[in-house]
Amino acid sequence: MFPCLLAPGSIGTMRLRNRLVMSPMETMYGTPAGHPSERTVAHFATRAAGGVGLVTVGATGIDPQHPETPGGLQIGEDAAVPAHRRLVEAVHDLGAKIQPQIVHAGPDGLGPEMYGVTSLGPSVIGSYLTGRPSTEASKEQIAAILDQFRAAVLRVREAGYDGIELHAAHGYMFLGSFLAPQRNRRTDRYRGTSVEGRIRVVLEALTAIRAEVGADFPITLRISGYERVAGGRPIHDTATIAPLLVEAGVDAFHVSGGVIDRLVTGMVNGADDGDGLNVGAAAAVREAVDVPVIAVGRLHDPALAEQVLAEGRADFVALGRPLLADPDLPRKLAGWGGGPARVRRCISCENCIDTLEEKLAAECAVNPFTGHERELAALAPGSGGVGVVGGAGSAGRRRVVVLGGGPAGMETARLAAGAGHEVTLLERGRCLGGALVAACAVHPENRPYLDWLLAEVDHAGVDVRLGVDADAATVAATVAALAPDVVVAATGGRVVLPQLPGADLPHVHRGLDGLAGGGLDGLAGGGLGGLGPDALPVGRRVVVLGGRLAAVELAETLARAGRLVALLHTGEEVATEVGAKRRTEHMDRLDALGVTVHVGCVVEAITPDGVHYVPAHGRPRDLPADTVVLAGDVVPDEGVGEALRTGLAQAGLDVAVHTVGDAALGLGLIRGATAGAARLVAAL
Numbered sequence: 127m128f129p130c131l132l133a134p135g136s137i138g139t140m141r142l143r144n145r146l147v148m149s150p151m152e153t154m155y156g157t158p159a160g161h162p163s164e165r166t167v168a169h170f171a172t173r174a175a176g177g178v179g180l181v182t183v184g185a186t187g188i189d190p191q192h193p194e195t196p197g198g199l200q201i202g203e204d205a206a207v208p209a210h211r212r213l214v215e216a217v218h219d220l221g222a223k224i225q226p227q228i229v230h231a232g233p234d235g236l237g238p239e240m241y242g243v244t245s246l247g248p249s250v251i252g253s254y255l256t257g258r259p260s261t262e263a264s265k266e267q268i269a270a271i272l273d274q275f276r277a278a279v280l281r282v283r284e285a286g287y288d289g290i291e292l293h294a295a296h297g298y299m300f301l302g303s304f305l306a307p308q309r310n311r312r313t314d315r316y317r318g319t320s321v322e323g324r325i326r327v328v329l330e331a332l333t334a335i336r337a338e339v340g341a342d343f344p345i346t347l348r349i350s351g352y353e354r355v356a357g358g359r360p361i362h363d364t365a366t367i368a369p370l371l372v373e374a375g376v377d378a379f380h381v382s383g384g385v386i387d388r389l390v391t392g393m394v395n396g397a398d399d400g401d402g403l404n405v406g407a408a409a410a411v412r413e414a415v416d417v418p419v420i421a422v423g424r425l426h427d428p429a430l431a432e433q434v435l436a437e438g439r440a441d442f443v444a445l446g447r448p449l450l451a452d453p454d455l456p457r458k459l460a461g462w463g464g465g466p467a468r469v470r471r472c473i474s475c476e477n478c479i480d481t482l483e484e485k486l487a488a489e490c491a492v493n494p495f496t497g498h499e500r501e502l503a504a505l506a507p508g509s510g511g512v513g514v515v516g517g518a519g520s521a522g523r524r525r526v527v528v529l530g531g532g533p534a535g536m537e538t539a540r541l542a543a544g545a546g547h548e549v550t551l552l553e554r555g556r557c558l559g560g561a562l563v564a565a566c567a568v569h570p571e572n573r574p575y576l577d578w579l580l581a582e583v584d585h586a587g588v589d590v591r592l593g594v595d596a597d598a599a600t601v602a603a604t605v606a607a608l609a610p611d612v613v614v615a616a617t618g619g620r621v622v623l624p625q626l627p628g629a630d631l632p633h634v635h636r637g638l639d640g641l642a643g644g645g646l647d648g649l650a651g652g653g654l655g656g657l658g659p660d661a662l663p664v665g666r667r668v669v670v671l672g673g674r675l676a677a678v679e680l681a682e683t684l685a686r687a688g689r690l691v692a693l694l695h696t697g698e699e700v701a702t703e704v705g706a707k708r709r710t711e712h713m714d715r716l717d718a719l720g721v722t723v724h725v726g727c728v729v730e731a732i733t734p735d736g737v738h739y740v741p742a743h744g745r746p747r748d749l750p751a752d753t754v755v756l757a758g759d760v761v762p763d764e765g766v767g768e769a770l771r772t773g774l775a776q777a778g779l780d781v782a783v784h785t786v787g788d789a790a791l792g793l794g795l796i797r798g799a800t801a802g803a804a805r806l807v808a809a810l
Contacts, residue, residue, distance in 0.1 A: 127466060128428060128459045130435035135179070135442060137418055138344030138377035140223055140288050142179035142442075145435060146456045147380075149422050149446035150184040150227040150291065150348070151478075153488040154197030155497065160190060161209035162199060167216045168499035173449050174222035177456030181217050182291050182346075182380075182444070185299075186226035188278035189271075191243050192235035194299065197486055201226060201281050202274060210285035223288040227348065228278055230271055232300030233260035233309070234386070246271070247303050248310040248318065248327075254298055254386045262312070268327060271300060272334045279335050279343075289344030289377075292335070294328050296350055296393050297358060297385035301328050305349075306385065308357035325367050332374040346420070347371060348380040351407020354392055355385045365410040372415050380420040380444060381408040389707040390479065394447075395424050396711045397474040397571045402430055409439040420444050426472050428459055447472040450490040464585065471574040477797050480705030491797035492575050494537075494804035502808050523547055524810060527610040529601065529766065531590070532560020534787025534799035535616030536579045541807040543586035550589040550608055554596040558583065560618055561788065562796070564637075568679035575796065598766070602773020612810060613770055613781055616803075619788035620763035623756045624671060628732030634754045635663060637676070665752020666690055669737050671729055672757025673700040674793060678712050680757060685719035692722045692749055694729055694739060703795055760793035 132144045148170075155165040162183075170181050187193055187200035201210055210226070217224040231237070233247030238258050245253065246267055247260035263271070282290055293299060297306030304310050304327045310318025317323035328347075335345065349371075352361045368379060383404040384392025395403060404423035412419040421440035425431040431443040448455055452470040459466050470492055477491035490496035524547045528539045531553030543549040557563070559576055566572045583590065594604060605613055623629070623636060666689060670681045673695030685691045693700070693716070700723065701709045716723060726742035736751040767785040774781050786802040788794055794802070 128432050131428065131432050131443070131456075132460055135418065137180070137289065137346060137442075139342050140180075140344045142223055143221060144177070144179040144456060145442045146178050147180045147420055147442050147444040148173050148178045148182055148449050149444035150182040150293075151446050151450070151488065152184045152195055152198060152482060153497065154195055154482060154486045155488075156197045156199045157209070158197075159205070160187065160193060160198060160200035161206050162213040163209075165497065165500060166199070167213050168503070169497060170213060170224070171216040171220060172495075172499045173453045174217040174220035174224075176449070176453035177460065177462070178222055178445075178449065178453075179456070180288075180442075181222050181224040183213070183224065183226040185229045185231075185293060187235075188228060188230050188274040191241045192231045192237040192245070193240060194229065194231040194235055195482075196236065196240070199226070201228075201278050201285070204281065207281050207285050210281070210287070214286040218286070225287050225289040225291055225344070225346070226282060227291040227293050228275065228282070229293040230274065230300035232298070232303050234298045234303070246300070248312055248316060251303065251309050251311075254388060265314075268316075268330075272330055275331050276334050276338045279339050283339060283343065289346065290335070291346040291348050291380060292328075292331065293348045295348045295380075295382050297353055297355070301331060302350075304328065306353070306358060308355065308385075321363070321367060325370060328371065329374045332371070332376065336375040341375075344377045345375055346378040346380050347376045348382060350385070351381040351383050351404050351411065353385045354383060358385060361407065362410070364407060365414045368411045368415045372417055376417060378418040378420060378442075379408075379411050379415070380422060381411050381440075382422050383407060389710055391707065391710070394476075394479060394707070396476065396708070398711065398715065399424065401425070401427065402434060405434055405439050412438070412440060418442060422446070424474075426474075428455070428466060428469065447474070447478060447490075450478055450488070450496045451493050453493075467581070468578075468585070470578050473571045473575050473796075475571070475796065476705060476708040476711075477795075479707045483705055489797070489801075491795065492578075492800060494797075494800040498804075502804055524611040525609065526550070526612045526614065526810070527552065527605050527608050528614045528616060529605065529770070530560065530616035530618060530787070530789070531555065531558035531592075532616060532618055532787060532799070533562045533575075533579065533796055534789075534794075534803050535560065535614070536583050537800050537803035538614050538616060538786060538807060539588045540579070540582045540586045541803060542810065543588050545807060545810070547810065549586070550591065550610075551583065552594045552601070552604065553590070553592050554594050556592055558590065558592075564676070565679075565796075568676065568683045572796070598769040599773065601766070602770055602777070605770060606774055606777040606779055609779070610781055613774070613783045614806065615767040615770060615783060615785045615789055616787045616799075617766040617789050618763065619760035619792050620765075621758045622761055623758040624729065626671075626729060626732055626756075628734075629756065631732055631734060631754075633663075633665075633734075633752065634732055634756065636756050637680075637758055663689070663753030663755070667736075667751050668692075668753045668755065669694060669749055669751040670755045670757055671695075671737070672755075672759070673697050673702075673725065674757060674759055675701045675703045675712075675795070677757035678716070680755065681721050682712070682715050682719060685716075685721050690720070692751075693724070694727055694737065694749075695723075695725045696727060696729065698726055700725060703793055760788055762792045763789050
């Protein structure tokens with residue numbers, strides 16, 4: 127099915143088993159000294175085991191005093207080499223090639239904050255991250271940095287890497303900022319007003335590196351094809367300079383796009399940006415040079431990636447987030463473990479970006495093993511979280527009953543069954559999915575994950591029983607009859623709605639459940655890509671009361687269907703469950719759809735004609751509405767777990783009852799459901 131993606135290929139003297147490259151991504155898993163940690167090794171070894179042809183390690187600094195991030199890697203000192211060698215050997219043992227992305231952080235490093243040194247850039251420009259201005263690098267300082275490149279690549283070879291990727295993209299860090307007209311304001315021979323000036327320092331870096339490693343060591347250049355910013359490099363610029371870079375020693379181009387900002391908006395693209403958005407630029411470079419070109423950027427669909435190669439638009443494709451979601455993607459495309467149908471797709475939720483901000487470590491919402499490969503290895507060794515049938519062994523096999531068929535319940539059930547336990551899943555509704563069904567209705571990017579979960583539960587052989595009576599005593603009796611060793615309550619959180627005068631009026635709906643006529647089962651068929659017309663409110667004007675993510679996504683859905691929507695929230699910020707990047711993307715959607723948003727307001731009453739409210743710093747007003755939707759908040763609900771414990775004790779059963787997902791966390795999103803499920807099953 128994927129002859130192009132799975133065909134062997136070469137970058138210079140480096141022979142690769144297929145055309146799939148792991149894109150460089152920051153993980154922050156490094157040691158405080160910036161060396162690869164055991165966590166780093168486990169993370170990349172898991173992707174090598176999954177069949178990727180080439181692993182590219184994220185930004186690896188050449189100067190320990192100028193790190194780009196805390197926990198970022200560096201190879202700017204001899205002491206780093208042994209740890210890098212351990213990483214290389216682990217990846218080589220699993221059949222993949224590996225290269226570091228070599229960088230000097232330039233104006234965008236944390237040297238001033240962490241080590242009290244001065245950042246260097248092409249000009250006096252502010253760091254994209256901190257805003258602190260750099261100093262314009264002198265010619266002597268540029269020469270010193272080139273010497274650091276020379277020393278670093280010698281360490282790269284000593285560590286056993288198969289090549290390097292040189293970073294000169296996105297208008298940031300040392301080389302990339304020289305290439306960016308909007309940041310390079312020099313007037314000397316490195317001036318930003320001419321192609322020759324902008325490219326000079328990159329050519330000098332290539333010359334310096336080639337002088338140390340010779341002609342047979344592969345060098346890939348990461349470069350932006352089109353930077354999509356006012357004053358940046360035009361769309362044709364990269365194709366124009368590519369032949370000059372080949373003459374200087376580039377063996378392959380890794381063509382990305384966009385420029386850096388505080389939220390990496392132009393670099394890590396959301397679903398609204400479309401798919402394959404850098405393919406045109408990659409193809410333009412390929413038409414100008416005779417060395418391989420790697421395309422990257424929202425190539426999440428393997429069929430699209432295959433098409434890019436089949437049409438000759440690129441020679442390789444780089445996958446970043448898709449390999450966080452499923453490290454086994456390459457070998458599944460080749461037929462392993464059930465084949466391509468079992469690939470767990472990235473849903474563009476941006477959790478991997480959020481966790482870098484929140485936890486200083488990358489994690490994946492749909493794959494709880496990402497970043498935790500070592501501590502969860504006993505659950506699914508070498509499989510990236512797919513599960514190993516029979517892994518518990520006959521002595522450790524336990525009878526597990528899971529109550530609730532939402533994402534936490536399904537993830538618990540499929541992991542436990544995959545680990546060799548006997549699993550029964552009880553769900554009160556007529557279909558599985560729980561709150562994820564509603565999440566798919568308002569955010570279609572979630573649909574692939576729901577489809578995957580349903581298929582995996584079936585594949586794992588879980589005994590699924592639908593339509594189980596929700597009465598507490600009946601549930602306890604049903605569970606007791608199964609004589610479980612472990613019970614897991616994944617019954618969801620409790621929705622708390624605002625108590626307002628007029629909330630009982632006929633034009634008031636209670637969340638998406640209310641819009642769907644009191645139940646979401648009907649949305650579980652082909653209509654998950656959006657709400658059907660029968661589920662939408664009547665009338666043109668709709669007011670949504672609430673500020674959590676579900677309220678925001680519901681407002682977007684209604685506006686796309688032609689309603690005039692207002693979102694009213696008493697708090698100071700909406701969609702606080704997600705990070706700034708995804709929240710900004712939602713703000714962009716709301717803006718484009720014409721949704722009005724009010725925060726810090728007071729809603730006093732719902733009237734037959736609308737909502738009576740007080741806007742922030744304003745006076746009482748009436749907002750017209752044909753329909754009002756109460757979105758509410760999700761809070762933890764341990765009630766089912768407590769009822770189960772009581773009922774089982776009365777039946778004479780001493781059984782551990784655990785609670786996962788929203789029932790334990792409140793609104794934990796997909797990431798809370800999967801993380802809780804994985805840790806629970808790993809402890810069984």
